[in-house]
Amino acid sequence: xxxxxxxxxxxxxxxxxxxxxxxxxxxxxxxxxxxxxxxxxxxxxxxxxxxxxxxxxxxxxxxxxxxxxxxxxxxxxxxxxxxxxxxxxxxxxxxxxxxxxxxxxxxxxxxxxxxxxxxxxxxxxxxxxxxxxxxxxxxxxxxxxxxxxxxxxxxxxxxxxxxxxxxxxxxxxxxxxxxxxxxxxxxxxxxxxxxxxxxxxxxxxxxxxxxxxxxxxxxxxxxxxxxxxxxxxxxxxxxxxxxxxxxxxxxxxxxxxxxxxxxxxxxxxxxxxxxxxxxxxxxxxxxxxxxxxxxxxxxxxxxxxxxxxxxxxxxxxxxxxxxxxxxxxxxxxxxxxxxx
Amino acid sequence: xxxxxxxxxxxxxxxxxxxxxxxxxxxxxxxxxxxxxxxxxxxxxxxxxxxxxxxxxxxxxxxxxxxxxxxxxxxxxxxxxxxxxxxxxxxxxxxxxxxxxxxxxxxxxxxxxxxxxxxxxxxxxxxxxxxxxxxxxxxxxxxxxxxxxxxxxxxxxxxxxxxxxxxxxxxxxxxxxxxxxxxxxxxxxxxxxxxxxxxxxxxxxxxxxxxxxxxxxxxxxxxxxxxxxxxxxxxxxxxxxxxxxxxxxxxxxxxxxxxxxxxxxxxxxxxxxxxxxxxxxxxxxxxxxxxxxxxxxxxxxxxxxxxxxxxxxxxxxxxxxxxxxxxxxxxxxxxxxxxx
Numbered sequence: 001x002x003x004x005x006x007x008x009x010x011x012x013x014x015x016x017x018x019x020x021x022x023x024x025x026x027x028x029x030x031x032x033x034x035x036x037x038x039x040x041x042x043x044x045x046x047x048x049x050x051x052x053x054x055x056x057x058x059x060x061x062x063x064x065x066x067x068x069x070x071x072x073x074x075x076x077x078x079x080x081x082x083x084x085x086x087x088x089x090x091x092x093x094x095x096x097x098x099x100x101x102x103x104x105x106x107x108x109x110x111x112x113x114x115x116x117x118x119x120x121x122x123x124x125x126x127x128x129x130x131x132x133x134x135x136x137x138x139x140x141x142x143x144x145x146x147x148x149x150x151x152x153x154x155x156x157x158x159x160x161x162x163x164x165x166x167x168x169x170x171x172x173x174x175x176x177x178x179x180x181x182x183x184x185x186x187x188x189x190x191x192x193x194x195x196x197x198x199x200x201x202x203x204x205x206x207x208x209x210x211x212x213x214x215x216x217x218x219x220x221x222x223x224x225x226x227x228x229x230x231x232x233x234x235x236x237x238x239x240x241x242x243x244x245x246x247x248x249x250x251x252x253x254x255x256x257x258x259x260x261x262x263x264x265x266x267x268x269x270x271x272x273x274x275x276x277x278x279x280x281x282x283x284x285x286x287x288x289x290x291x292x293x294x295x296x297x298x299x300x301x302x303x304x305x306x307x308x309x310x311x312x313x314x315x316x317x318x319x320x321x322x323x324x325x326x327x328x329x330x331x332x333x334x335x336x337x338x339x340x
Numbered sequence: 341x342x343x344x345x346x347x348x349x350x351x352x353x354x355x356x357x358x359x360x361x362x363x364x365x366x367x368x369x370x371x372x373x374x375x376x377x378x379x380x381x382x383x384x385x386x387x388x389x390x391x392x393x394x395x396x397x398x399x400x401x402x403x404x405x406x407x408x409x410x411x412x413x414x415x416x417x418x419x420x421x422x423x424x425x426x427x428x429x430x431x432x433x434x435x436x437x438x439x440x441x442x443x444x445x446x447x448x449x450x451x452x453x454x455x456x457x458x459x460x461x462x463x464x465x466x467x468x469x470x471x472x473x474x475x476x477x478x479x480x481x482x483x484x485x486x487x488x489x490x491x492x493x494x495x496x497x498x499x500x501x502x503x504x505x506x507x508x509x510x511x512x513x514x515x516x517x518x519x520x521x522x523x524x525x526x527x528x529x530x531x532x533x534x535x536x537x538x539x540x541x542x543x544x545x546x547x548x549x550x551x552x553x554x555x556x557x558x559x560x561x562x563x564x565x566x567x568x569x570x571x572x573x574x575x576x577x578x579x580x581x582x583x584x585x586x587x588x589x590x591x592x593x594x595x596x597x598x599x600x601x602x603x604x605x606x607x608x609x610x611x612x613x614x615x616x617x618x619x620x621x622x623x624x625x626x627x628x629x630x631x632x633x634x635x636x637x638x639x640x641x642x643x644x645x646x647x648x649x650x651x652x653x654x655x656x657x658x659x660x661x662x663x664x665x666x667x668x669x670x671x672x673x674x675x676x677x678x679x680x
Contacts, residue, residue, distance in 0.1 A: 248610050262602015269618035270588050276616045278609035
């Protein structure tokens with residue numbers, strides 16, 4: 001059997017507060033057989049593109065309350081990625097297939113329950129790395145949260161915090177007025193000039209988030225796509241309109257705090273009949289074909305813009321992941337392990 | 341025209357913090373004609389029973405953000421009540437009709453837009469005062485919040501804070517496990533012995549609300565009927581189960597605070613895919629006939645228990661209202677102005 005080196009990034013210590021590169025470790029000494037055993041029904045993949053996503057922070061803590069298990073210390077970081085099938089013991093996958101889904105931060109991974117954790121890539125007429133973003137979990141998150149949970153109507157006012165992805169573009173295509181917040185001038189320019197947001201602002205430059213929202217939404221917000229939490233959520237609640245909807249898929253401002261920030265004005269939920277719905281996108285993956293059918297033509301026709309922040313090499317992955325929490329990335333943060 | 345005295349309770353000062361009796365004033369010098377003018381399309385009623393409800397606190401402040409207007413200083417307190425029609429210029433109401441709906445804290449009231457603010461009482465085979473409670477707005481609140489918003493399933497675990505009303509009994513009839521919290525031993529005994537709650541506890545005796553909820557809900561809470569807010573909501577969020585639903589119709593713990601208490605663990609909304617839906621019952625009043633059809637037989641057959649805390653005389657109304665916020669009332673707080 002061909003034995004090859006299998007470089008990997010493992011979790012060294014559970015993370016408290018802000019994650020550091022030294023919480024992870026590059027291990028270069030491991031090897032792997034590039035052939036599954038006869039009785040295996042797993043899939044062996046070569047990882048091509050790895051995805052850095054904010055939710056991963058939760059798996060790096062040793063605390064309860066996250067919706068997925070902590071990563072085991074000493075094991076490779078788990079995360080989403082695009083990969084190529086090298087060997088398969090599973091009838092749904094064959095050698096040479098391209099897949100995306102839950103893999104590990106290493107060169108080669110054995111995926112034990114492939115039908116539950118990876119999807120076959122059917123359309124390769126787009127950059128493969130897009131399946132870590134707009135064509136994968138983050139794109140599905142935008143789709144589910146915006147269309148399924150917020151049920152937008154033409155002309156409604158939409159606010160997206162930590163804006164960078166597809167939500168704002170979906171909202172524009174739905175005839176909504178859309179404002180996004182981001183953490184740098186470069187991102188704000190992108191939102192306005194490339195992604196077609198009506199307005200965007202740098203939240204770091206606003207002394208008073210409430211005043212900023214009142215400036216952009218003099219008549220209030222109908223739909224809020226919640227990625228941030230804490231003080232931003234508090235300011236948004238004060239500016240929501242009657243029957244407003246909040247889709248909550250994450251609260252990145254809270255992930256590295258020992259104690260979450262208090263939100264003091266939840267009474268707006270009552271007085272304005274707001275609906276705040278949390279969701280976990282993996283519970284909606286049955287809608288993936290429907291989503292791809294909608295989004296693929298939009299991408300191919302250039303009606304949706306998409307940008308990536310690409311880090312080269314597995315060894316660059318820890319810094320790339322940590323950069324998410326200081327907002328260093330511009331666009332979807334991808335790590336290239338191999339291009340084929 | 342017959343002119344009679346019209347005793348009333350007016351709002352003397354806008355309320356900051358905890359309301360006091362001296363914020364209201366009994367005025368005995370006013371008079372009223374017991375006949376409407378020829379061109380009126382109003383309804384003149386004699387008030388019989390007045391309802392004391394927590395939401396009224398919001399109307400006594402001079403602050404924005406409430407879902408209904410502040411009461412005008414020097415004008416009678418507005419609130420729900422049961423009344424008898426003395427004269428009518430409106431085709432839907434005639435002299436002698438019994439009605440419930442939005443009236444004022446005085447002996448006689450001219451209701452200017454009766455089709456928008458009062459309902460004719462069709463069934464008088466129950467105590468009339470019940471239309472301030474189980475057969476009126478509070479009953480509808482329980483019905484809408486529990487059945488429409490929380491969509492209960494047999495066997496689910498339900499927690500009701502500031503429990504005293506119908507929600508817990510509806511939940512028992514739906515085959516749920518139901519626990520309520522209240523603020524005195526007497527109320528806790530009522531919940532368990534009269535209203536059929538599976539368990540109840542006195543939140544004032546619990547050092548640690550989170551621990552109390554874990555004791556009663558070792559497997560977590562599916563449905564929370566939110567009346568309290570603040571620290572109770574925080575403890576509940578920690579104990580909600582996946583796909584849990586929170587119907588929020590009020591947050592009484594917050595009404596007399598200058599600054600709301602911070603809720604620090606809203607991330608549970610994301611990780612557990614919770615839905616928190618605020619609502620205002622008046623937007624559901626079209627469902628009143630359907631509700632009465634369901635609840636009236638339950639009351640007549642004794643399948644739903646209901647108790648009232650009755651204050652005698654209009655002059656007792658300010659103290660009765662204020663008592664709500666210290667939890668003095670046991671059962672629905674009613675003020676009898678006249679019995680017919």
